[in-house]
């Protein structure tokens with residue numbers, strides 16, 4: 001995908017500011033792409049192992065910095081909400097330290113077309129089931145954070161908080177506060193109790209990198225954050241980082257795009273399998289820790305011994321199709337269940353064939369939508385990917 005190497009004045013101003021504020025840039029430059037906003041390209045030939053960017057820890061936006069601590073958030077306020085509120089409070093301040101940085105972020109208008117949380121209901125209703133689960137969760141978190149911030153900072157509007165909250169959602173990196181001693185009172189809670197939601201930091205310049213399933217791995221230490229080339233690059237090639245092992249349904253809702261090829265992709269089967277369970281089967285699965293989160297991976301080559309059905313799905317299908325003792329033998333690991341595989345596959349194939357028909361209908365509904373060209377293209381592409389995964393599984397499982 002061709003990139004424009006001179007993305008515009010606001011980017012030049014931001015880069016100068018970043019370089020004088022703890023960001024070291026070596027051999028890469030931001031560039032504008034037609035289909036994904038800004039990204040980073042190699043400005044010269046790069047060698048695997050070259051350090052491309054380093055951001056000093058004092059230049060990150062994270063909750064132990066004095067300007068955020070000074071806001072004295074109520075203890076239960078999430079880290080996400082604290083950073084979003086901090087950005088919102090200084091958003092219109094012309095002398096804010098983040099002024100030049102925020103000028104290079106996507107606008108509220110950009111978010112309206114790319115992020116499903118802003119899509120009209122008729123489009124949201126056509127999202128794949130797994131994407132809808134992510135969206136429901138995202139909405140609940142945003143609402144929780146809005147209530148917390150609104151009660152403490154009533155001057156922040158919901159519209160602005162939603163925007164800065166989505167900026168945090170799409171542009172933060174994982175930060176474990178390695179610059180602080182283990183027991184520092186500035187840590188959100190004891191380090192041993194951290195969850196991923198406690199470990200957010202905004203990194204100037206690093207947030208230009210786009211995502212791919214196999215890209216550079218950002219690393220952090222007590223001095224700051226860096227990105228190192230994961231392979232050789234030719235000048236002009238886009239350099240990606242990996243945001244993590246995410247499916248396309250997750251990427252669509254959380255970041256507003258899907259990858260054409262994604263080794264971490266899978267599709268969810270919960271909406272097909274859960275309605276088949278009796279209440280006693282549901283209870284058994286909950287007790288055994290096998291309730292929900294059933295996935296199907298893209299089919300692998302015919303010569304491979306790997307199956308596209310995940311272990312949890314194998315378990316639930318055994319409970320649905322076999323005597324209870326065969327299910328128990330499988331989940332306890334005393335029997336790999338190979339003898340029962342044909343029956344299990346047959347049952348799954350019947351569910352997948354029904355799903356394949358539903359997918360066809362949904363694709364027709366998407367096609368029939370008036371307007372929303374970009375969102376429609378994304379939805380059609382995703383449903384086509386899902387269709388391919390389903391049909392390949394039917395074939396592989398002997399349907």
Ligand SMILES: C[S@@+](CC[C@H](N)C(=O)[O-])C[C@H]1O[C@@H](n2cnc3c(N)ncnc32)[C@H](O)[C@@H]1O
Nearest residue numbers: 036037038170171207208209210211255256257
């Ligand atoms: C951390 S920012 C990356 C920089 C961003 N492209 C920009 O214009 O500022 C993350 C956002 O970039 C876009 N993005 C990242 N990787 C992408 C990809 N592989 N394809 C399309 N869009 C991508 C998505 O809109 C995502 O929410």
